[in-house]
Amino acid sequence: MALNGKTAVVTGAAMGIGKAIVEILLQNGAKVAILDMNETIGHCLVETLTKEHGPDRAMFLFCDVESEDELKAAFQKTIETFGGIDILCNNAGVFNEVTWEKTITINLMGTIKGTYLALEHMNKLTGGRGGVIINVASMAGIGPLSCCPVYTATKHGVIGFTRSFAAASVASGYGIRINALCPGFVQTDLFSAIQSKLGQFSAMAGATQELIEKLGVLTIQDFTAGLTALLLKVTCLTENHL
Numbered sequence: 001m002a003l004n005g006k007t008a009v010v011t012g013a014a015m016g017i018g019k020a021i022v023e024i025l026l027q028n029g030a031k032v033a034i035l036d037m038n039e040t041i042g043h044c045l046v047e048t049l050t051k052e053h054g055p056d057r058a059m060f061l062f063c064d065v066e067s068e069d070e071l072k073a074a075f076q077k078t079i080e081t082f083g084g085i086d087i088l089c090n091n092a093g094v095f096n097e098v099t100w101e102k103t104i105t106i107n108l109m110g111t112i113k114g115t116y117l118a119l120e121h122m123n124k125l126t127g128g129r130g131g132v133i134i135n136v137a138s139m140a141g142i143g144p145l146s147c148c149p150v151y152t153a154t155k156h157g158v159i160g161f162t163r164s165f166a167a168a169s170v171a172s173g174y175g176i177r178i179n180a181l182c183p184g185f186v187q188t189d190l191f192s193a194i195q196s197k198l199g200q201f202s203a204m205a206g207a208t209q210e211l212i213e214k215l216g217v218l219t220i221q222d223f224t225a226g227l228t229a230l231l232l233k234v235t236c237l238t239e240n241h242l
C-alpha cells in the first residue's frame, strides 16, 4: 500500500476530521500516533483501530498542542515507538469567539509549534529524511466569516504560514512538502457547537446560517471519501516530490 513503512502524527485525532485522517492513513498502510487531550475517546479509538488494523499500528498520546513540551514528548515517543516521523497533520482546532485567545494559541500557534518540531526531525539539511506536513485550515481561511473574526484570522494565518514555509522549504532544500487543507462545513462536534461560541458576534449567525444552507454540510463519511484521494496524492513520499 502507498504508505507502507511510513509513520504519521495527527493532532486532535480522537474524533471528527482528525479521526477521519487517521483512518485513511491506516487504511493505506501507515502507522499513526493519535495526539489529543481526550484520553477516554483516544484510548477507545486505538482499541477499535487495533482490532481493525492489527497491533502496533496506532498509538494514543495525550497532548495539548498549546504545550510545546507535550508536543516534543509526543514526537519523541512516536520516534522511539515507530522509528521516525514521515507525515505530520496539524489538525487540532477549536471554534470559540468568547475564549478567542485560546482559539489563537490552539489553531495558529499549535500549528506553528507542530510544524517547527517536524522541521527539526524531518529537515534533510540536518540529517532528517524529509517528509510531508498537512495543516488543516478551512474555507474560512480563504474568505472571512462575519460571525467569527478570530477563527477566520487563525485560519487565514494557517494558510499564510503554510505558504511561506513551503517557499522556504523549496528554496532551502528541507525535503519537506507542506499543504493546507481547507474544508467547508463538516458535521462534527465543533460544527454542532458553533452557535453557542459566537459571543459578541451572535447577531451574525443568520448570515452564516444562510451560507451553511447554500453550501450544505458534509457528513464525515462523505468528507472522508473525498479526502482519501487528495491525502494520498499529498502524502505519497517519492523522491521526485521532495
Ligand SMILES: NC(=O)C1=CN([C@@H]2O[C@H](COP(=O)(O)OP(=O)(O)OC[C@H]3O[C@@H](n4cnc5c(N)ncnc54)[C@H](O)[C@@H]3O)[C@@H](O)[C@H]2O)C=CC1
Residues within 6 Å of the ligand: 011, 012, 013, 014, 015, 016, 017, 018, 035, 036, 037, 038, 063, 064, 065, 066, 091, 092, 093, 094, 106, 136, 137, 138, 139, 182, 183, 184, 185, 186, 187, 188, 189, 190, 191
Ligand atoms: N467541522 C468543520 O466544519 C470544519 C473544521 N475545520 C477544522 O478541522 C479541524 C478539526 O475540527 P473538527 O474535527 O470539526 O473538530 P472536533 O471538535 O470534532 O475535533 C477536534 C479534536 O481536537 C481535539 N483538540 C481540541 N483542542 C486541542 C488541543 N489544544 N490539543 C490537542 N487536541 C485538541 C479535540 O479533543 C477533538 O478530539 C479544526 O482545525 C477545525 O478548525 C475546518 C473546516 C471545517
Ligand SMILES: CC/C=C\C[C@H](O)C(=O)/C=C/C=C/C=C\C=C\[C@@H](O)C/C=C\CCC(=O)O
Residues within 6 Å of the ligand: 095, 137, 138, 139, 140, 142, 143, 144, 145, 146, 147, 148, 183, 184, 185, 186, 190, 191, 194, 207, 208, 211, 215
Ligand atoms: C461559522 C463557522 C462554522 C464552522 C467552522 C468550521 O470549522 C469551518 O471552518 C467552516 C468553514 C466554512 C466556510 C465556508 C465558506 C466560506 C466562504 C467565505 O468566502 C465567506 C462567504 C460568505 C460570508 C458570509 C458571512 O459570514 O457574512
